[in-house]
Amino acid sequence: xxxxxxxEEVLRIHSPHTYxxxxxxxxxxxxxxxxxxxxxxxxxxxxxxxxxxxxTTLKVTLQSMVLDSVIKESTPDDQVLTxxxxxxxxxxxxxxxxxxxxVYAHHFFVVNEEDAISVIGRLRTTP
Numbered sequence: 001x002x003x004x005x006x007x008e009e010v011l012r013i014h015s016p017h018t019y020x021x022x023x024x025x026x027x028x029x030x031x032x033x034x035x036x037x038x039x040x041x042x043x044x045x046x047x048x049x050x051x052x053x054x055x056t057t058l059k060v061t062l063q064s065m066v067l068d069s070v071i072k073e074s075t076p077d078d079q080v081l082t083x084x085x086x087x088x089x090x091x092x093x094x095x096x097x098x099x100x101x102x103v104y105a106h107h108f109f110v111v112n113e114e115d116a117i118s119v120i121g122r123l124r125t126t127p
Contacts, residue, residue, distance in 0.1 A: 008094035015087065017064035022091045025061045028054040029108075030101035059123040077121040084120075085109060 011019040035046035
């Protein structure tokens with residue numbers, strides 16, 4: 001299934017840092033969706049490692065959005081979530097093949113919106 005090249009080009013041109021970080025964020029979300037509840041041969045929790053990487057990648061995405069002037073440092077956390085949702089919607093139109101990642105994103109950012117806002121706030125204030 002091919003994506004829409006127009007959405008990809010618009011994202012790349014108008015917010016190049018955000019586009020690059022969204023690429024990594026989508027892969028991290030797909031990893032969380034795939035590894036939740038799994039352990040390695042030696043008993044290490046794959047889900048926890050994936051979630052930790054997702055949080056790190058989300059923080060970089062938020063910083064990229066500031067660099068691209070999608071948001072400001074002073075933007076309230078709930079508005080940051082809204083802007084991230086808009087970018088992710090455009091990204092999903094450009095790259096629709098990441099179904100597991102988009103299902104996880106919907107669960108994390110929409111179903112658990114209050115928790116997502118809290119996580120965004122925490123990630124924005126920690127160095």
